Amino acid sequence: MLNVECDYNIKEDIRFILESENLNNIELSEKTGISRVTLDSIEKTRVTRDSVCEKIYSFAYMNNYRINAVKEELIKEKYHNVLFHGSKYGLSAVTILGSRDNCDFGKGFYLGETYKQALSFVCEKEKSSVYSFRYSFDDLKIKRFECDLEWMIAICYYRGTLGRFSSNSMVSKIINEIEGVDVVIAPIADNKMFYVMAQFTEGEINADVALHSLSASKLGLQFIFKTEKALKNLIPIERYYLSNPEREDCRKFLNERSYEIDTKLKLAKREFRTGLYIEEILK
Template sequence: MIKVNCEYNIKEDIDFILESEKMNILEFSEKTKVSRTTLDSISKNTKPRDDVYEKIYSYAYENKYRINSVKEDLIKEKYQNVLFHGSKKGLSEITIIGARENCDFGKGFYLGETYSQALSFVCEMDKSSVYSFKYTLENLNIKRFQCDLEWMIAICYYRGKLRDYSSNPIVDKIVTEIEMADVVIAPIADNKMFYVMAQFIDGEINADVALHSLSASKLGFQFVFKTEKSLNNLVPIEKYYISLPEREDCRKLLNDRSYEIDTKLKLAKREFRAGLYIEEILK
């Protein structure tokens, strides 16, 4: 288990906006509708109310300041190895004990390579936020996947779609390797992608159609820290506030990506009619 003591760096973010906009605190108060008294309290490291966060970060985002994305670039330059986690309600500590089992690779702490990846999984939740972590893979057992059949079988197994093939030697080998790993590194699969995978498992499409459809996602890779030992290789960096306009922009992008996957699936069905089906692969 590791402790997560990150808070929003609102004081530093306000200073950045003031400097960038070349405005004083009174002007900033007028533009954000946040009282001068509240801004003075923040400058003394007093934690503000939730509505104050929203006013300040919405103002920044609507004025083209992509603070969170820029911070991503800066911390990657500083630390090199950085990952991001989207949390629905916030984090105080991380442990594998009690983690959900029906995720892509079973129990574990899931992180992505970029801020936008993490944001995409929690942008629908009002109280959600994103965290950044430094990491190392030293002295850990790593299982890596690409966007291939093995990856698809693994996700379908852990999401409960392969019960009819649970004793198959191909499935057993993949699951055993995952369960022996401290960290799994694999392409990210969201619910829209799992919908395509489920069609493959149900025998509606062949493997080639599924994989060519899934290759349209381009969500990057996820890092799943599956053991308490692996958690010790994570160090929290910062917590990021997600304003309402940023959430809305993220939802629009996800909607556009959903249409892209649907189009790729329709085209793949036309191009790859001769591929193998699930019962032929796991016979």
């Protein structure tokens, strides 16, 4: 188990806003609707009430301060090896058994290589937040996937859509390799992408159509820490508050991205009509 003892750096972020906007606490109070007493108290003790955080970070975001995104750049410059995790309700501790069985690669702690990735998975939830972690792969066994057939089959297996093909020898070989490592590194597959994969496992589209459609995702890589040994190679850095304006912008981005995947699926169906179907691949 990994304890996650980090929170919003609201005290430092308020200081940044005051300096950048050339404001004092009285003026910031007037602009945000936060009482001076509350602002003064933050200087003495870290305040994390959602109502206060929302006013502070919404004010910053609406004034074009992309604090969270810029922090990503800075911590990567400082630590180099940094990953992000989106949490719907907040984290106090992490275990490898905390995820659902039907996640992309089974049980494990899932992280992405960018802040925006992590945000995209939790932007629909009001109380969600993103966490950053330092990591290393010292003494860990790693399995890497590309956006290819092996990757797609593995995800369909863990998400439970392979049906009668689940015990196929090719599938078993892939799964055994996954379960024998500490960390899996693979392209991210969200629910929109899995809709395309499901059409492949149901025999509606061939593998070429599916993979060319999925290549439109551009979501980057996910890192799944699957063992307790792997968790020991993670160090929490910071928790990031997701204001309503930032989450709304993310939802707009995801909506636009879904149109791109839909369009590429339709074009791929026209272009790649001779690819192999699941029955032909998993005989």
